[in-house]
Amino acid sequence: MTGKRRAAVTTSPGGALRFAPLRLRPPRADEVVVRLAGCGICHTDLSCRSGVAAGSILGHEGAGIVERVGNAVRAVQPGDAVVLSYHSCGRCAACLRRHPAGCEHFWRLNFDFQRLDGSSGYLPPLHGHFFGQSAFATHALANERNLVRVAGDLPLATLAPLGCGLQTGAGTVINSLNLQAGERLLILGVGAVGLAAVMAAKLRGAAAIVALDHQRQRLACAGELGATQTLSDVRQIAQLPALDAVIDTTGEHGVIQAAWQRLRRGGTLVLLTGGGVVKFSHDRRIISVIQGDAVPQQFIPYLIAQWRSGHFPFDRLLRFYPFGAINQALDAAQTGEAIKAVIRFD
Ligand SMILES: [Zn+2]
Ligand SMILES: [Zn+2]
Numbered sequence: 001m002t003g004k005r006r007a008a009v010t011t012s013p014g015g016a017l018r019f020a021p022l023r024l025r026p027p028r029a030d031e032v033v034v035r036l037a038g039c040g041i042c043h044t045d046l047s048c049r050s051g052v053a054a055g056s057i058l059g060h061e062g063a064g065i066v067e068r069v070g071n072a073v074r075a076v077q078p079g080d081a082v083v084l085s086y087h088s089c090g091r092c093a094a095c096l097r098r099h100p101a102g103c104e105h106f107w108r109l110n111f112d113f114q115r116l117d118g119s120s121g122y123l124p125p126l127h128g129h130f131f132g133q134s135a136f137a138t139h140a141l142a143n144e145r146n147l148v149r150v151a152g153d154l155p156l157a158t159l160a161p162l163g164c165g166l167q168t169g170a171g172t173v174i175n176s177l178n179l180q181a182g183e184r185l186l187i188l189g190v191g192a193v194g195l196a197a198v199m200a201a202k203l204r205g206a207a208a209i210v211a212l213d214h215q216r217q218r219l220a221c222a223g224e225l226g227a228t229q230t231l232s233d234v235r236q237i238a239q240l241p242a243l244d245a246v247i248d249t250t251g252e253h254g255v256i257q258a259a260w261q262r263l264r265r266g267g268t269l270v271l272l273t274g275g276g277v278v279k280f281s282h283d284r285r286i287i288s289v290i291q292g293d294a295v296p297q298q299f300i301p302y303l304i305a306q307w308r309s310g311h312f313p314f315d316r317l318l319r320f321y322p323f324g325a326i327n328q329a330l331d332a333a334q335t336g337e338a339i340k341a342v343i344r345f346d
Helices: 043-048 106-111 156-163 165-176 192-203 216-225 234-239 253-261 296-308 323-335
Strands: 006-009 018-021 031-040 062-069 081-084 139-143 147-150 184-188 208-212 229-231 243-248 263-271 285-288 318-322 340-344
Touching (some): 031 156, 043 323, 062 139, 062 156, 081 139, 081 156, 147 296, 156 165, 156 296, 165 243, 165 296, 184 192, 192 208, 208 216, 208 234, 216 229, 234 253, 253 263, 318 323
Parallel strands (some): 184 208, 184 243, 208 229, 243 263, 318 340
Antiparallel strands (some): 062 081, 081 147
16 A cells, blocks of 8 residues: 545535645544545536535445454454445434445435534545545544455456446336336436436346437447437337336436326336426326435445446446546536546556
């Protein structure tokens, strides 16, 4: 291990990140310090760049090696390879039902840059604890609950994006929709989340996997990964046969409305953007899904197994950037030039 601990922190709203020394307090009993090998860039990092205080450390698709553990940690030990995912409290009704994506403290633990009790393990002027990891840094102060131990011989920077975006897309198909062989699915927007849904729908043996996007490169990619039909114009939706399910990653009302018209009675529309309420009537279901309803410690190993057997080739979406080029990576994610940009730490 070489070099000093450092973090890429926010400056002005929406502005470039700058590097600052990373100073952490010692881990609490249930906390874990992870030396990062890689971190994916997710749309949420881009949107949060403008809404957070200067000095905030974003990044929530980390993977790395456990360096130090608190004295009550049992799930991992120093030297273990881990993928980091979203955080949850472990004590609320949803967590006790083994549905941590529905944790009643989800917002506070993942977006509030503090621990549940309001304290911080990051020394001022830094703000950390984003998704229980703040992984745009050489080291993350994580919690035992948001770590997934993985085999030590896997390329960790490649696995990093499984922790949020890919889990969300694939989990929506497999867990939330429980899509069945022979069903027809339309995916609105095929960035990394939508493409993960395409791959998962193929895994499930869907009869039709229709992808809509305005970027040709993404549609080509969707076709290679299993989409049976690609659409570049929202008006083409009207010609589709009745659909069993629609997954929206765009948040665009007009597109969602057009897709809703093609949904069969009893079909399901999934909203992944968590945005404004969309009002519809009748006997079709609208659900809003967080993190693909996945339990990371079960679902991420499942995705890794599918990847290793060639059925979830998500590595084809990745483009790597050194940590020093993080602003370039963020720009590439923003413009769509990279479907999934991943920071690599050396
Ligand atoms: Zn994310
Ligand atoms: Zn909880």
